[in-house]
Amino acid sequence: MQYPATHLVVMGVAGSGKSTIAAALSKQLGWACAEADEFHPQSNINKMSQGIPLQDEDRWPWLLQIRNWMTEQAKAGHSTVLTCSALKRSYRQLLSEAEGRVLFIHLHGEAALISERMQGREGHFMPPTLLPSQLAALEPLSPEELADGSLRLDISRSPEELIEAIVAALKLPYDPESDQARSAH
Numbered sequence: 001m002q003y004p005a006t007h008l009v010v011m012g013v014a015g016s017g018k019s020t021i022a023a024a025l026s027k028q029l030g031w032a033c034a035e036a037d038e039f040h041p042q043s044n045i046n047k048m049s050q051g052i053p054l055q056d057e058d059r060w061p062w063l064l065q066i067r068n069w070m071t072e073q074a075k076a077g078h079s080t081v082l083t084c085s086a087l088k089r090s091y092r093q094l095l096s097e098a099e100g101r102v103l104f105i106h107l108h109g110e111a112a113l114i115s116e117r118m119q120g121r122e123g124h125f126m127p128p129t130l131l132p133s134q135l136a137a138l139e140p141l142s143p144e145e146l147a148d149g150s151l152r153l154d155i156s157r158s159p160e161e162l163i164e165a166i167v168a169a170l171k172l173p174y175d176p177e178s179d180q181a182r183s184a185h
Contacts, residue, residue: 005074005100036084070098109155
């Protein structure tokens with residue numbers, strides 16, 4: 001089945017490597033890329049910066065903006081790569097309402113590895129102290145979501161291995177001989 005646009009939502013808790021993987025996929029595929037953090041209202045950023053976990057009522061308007069952006073891109077004929085924690089199935093269901101095909105790529109790993117990565121980040125408003133609340137809220141991809149083409153990948157693998165696994169598993173339109181592919185290596 002052909003879709004007018006495909007949206008790859010690189011999901012997982014903070015520090016799982018969403019930005020790294022999304023940027024590499026976007027570059028290799030030549031697809032539009034966005035960081036879900038860019039869609040947060042200032043009130044959400046203020047809460048997280050203070051170490052206050054977001055609640056569902058904080059997240060719904062943010063998720064609607066992301067879904068609407070994906071639909072706008074699809075209507076323009078563009079496939080996208082997007083980072084979004086998408087921690088709960090209800091959030092993923094809302095994002096799946098975007099026009100086009102929406103697939104989730106769940107980057108998961110040991111809490112200790114993720115915490116270590118978060119400690120090494122600079123300039124991000126999400127403090128490592130919020131990791132436990134994110135892990136508690138996380139609802140892994142369901143068997144139905146996985147059957148629909150979404151993926152769950154272990155972040156202990158290198159970014160290059162993860163990209164290769166994603167491209168192969170999803171049979172993405174990737175030409176290793178293209179200029180964009182060469183510049184990504």
